[in-house]
Amino acid sequence: MVRLAIGELKAMKERGEKIPMLTAYDYPTAKLVEAAGVPIILVGDSLGMVVLGYDSTLPVTIEDMIRHGQAVVRGAERAIVVVDMPFLSYQVSIEEALRNAGRILKETGATAVKLEGGQSVAPTVQRLVEAGMPVMGHLGLTPQSVNQLGGYRVQAKTPAAVVKLINAAAALERAGAFAIVLETVPANVARLVTEKVGVPTIGIGAGPYCDGQVQVLHDFLGLFPDFLPRHARRFAELAGPVTDAVQRYIAEVQAGEFPSAQESFGLEKARRMAAGSAGAPVSDGTTEEARPFGGAGTLESPRPAP
Numbered sequence: 001m002v003r004l005a006i007g008e009l010k011a012m013k014e015r016g017e018k019i020p021m022l023t024a025y026d027y028p029t030a031k032l033v034e035a036a037g038v039p040i041i042l043v044g045d046s047l048g049m050v051v052l053g054y055d056s057t058l059p060v061t062i063e064d065m066i067r068h069g070q071a072v073v074r075g076a077e078r079a080i081v082v083v084d085m086p087f088l089s090y091q092v093s094i095e096e097a098l099r100n101a102g103r104i105l106k107e108t109g110a111t112a113v114k115l116e117g118g119q120s121v122a123p124t125v126q127r128l129v130e131a132g133m134p135v136m137g138h139l140g141l142t143p144q145s146v147n148q149l150g151g152y153r154v155q156a157k158t159p160a161a162v163v164k165l166i167n168a169a170a171a172l173e174r175a176g177a178f179a180i181v182l183e184t185v186p187a188n189v190a191r192l193v194t195e196k197v198g199v200p201t202i203g204i205g206a207g208p209y210c211d212g213q214v215q216v217l218h219d220f221l222g223l224f225p226d227f228l229p230r231h232a233r234r235f236a237e238l239a240g241p242v243t244d245a246v247q248r249y250i251a252e253v254q255a256g257e258f259p260s261a262q263e264s265f266g267l268e269k270a271r272r273m274a275a276g277s278a279g280a281p282v283s284d285g286t287t288e289e290a291r292p293f294g295g296a297g298t299l300e301s302p303r304p305a306p
């Protein structure tokens with residue numbers, strides 16, 4: 001299947017067609033998100049919080065991003081896949097940024113990288129773009145600077161900060177960024193930026209006027225119990241069904257109801273033998289071919305998922 005080109009996003013902006021972007025961090029969710037029709041998937045360093053359980057994105061490593069990026073690229077054949085450059089992988093020097101962005105793209109097969117910051121990272125963005133690497137910018141609340149920002153607060157609230165944000169967006173566009181995430185800024189400010197730049201803006205907590213929206217999958221699915229940012233909407237409440245399923249499993253294991261004969265190998269024969277002829281050999285099912293994971297039964301007679 002042919003992967004979408006990044007130019008498609010600008011074409012969507014020009015057609016006035018909103019761009020829905022979602023994060024994914026692994027193979028199955030990438031497959032589901034793509035199958036539902038999302039054109040662009042972000043392997044966000046938010047995985048540090050929603051997948052790895054850190055209290056910020058700062059501890060996330062290049063290896064984390066590469067491992068999760070690879071899984072997402074294997075799951076999504078058509079969507080544009082953008083992988084976040086983690087904290088300190090691009091701030092030290094342009095050379096290091098080049099090496100790390102190159103590693104991410106070479107080792108994952110993703111389409112693009114994303115990095116946070118405005119004027120100060122514009123020369124880095126320009127160098128990556130010159131080297132052939134598509135770059136998405138990220139302005140407003142930049143979570144890798146949470147300690148400097150003093151928390152996850154709304155940004156660009158003063159006239160000076162609004163001007164700085166608009167100039168930063170223009171600098172990223174000039175440097176060659178193909179899109180810009182605007183995080184947690186007032187809706188009218190996001191509108192101004194969206195009107196000023198020719199590249200698509202993708203908002204999160206930035207109101208409805210951006211060219212697209214991005215949400216963190218675990219917030220969106222109700223799978224992250226610790227915290228729900230005000231800008232996130234739960235499009236599903238999956239924590240309840242997951243807990244119910246686990247409780248049913250515990251009860252059925254404890255009651256001896258799971259696994260059944262259908263979910264076992266040679267169980268009927270073993271039962272017949274135990275009931276009838278003591279001492280006869282009992283099959284332990286090891287001659288039957290079984291899938292190691294995925295619960296689909298034997299290879300010969302796969303059991304469809306419920």
Ligand code: KIV
Nearest residue numbers: 023044045046181214
């Ligand atoms: O890491 C992430 O998921 C992000 C989005 C919040 C834009 O950067």
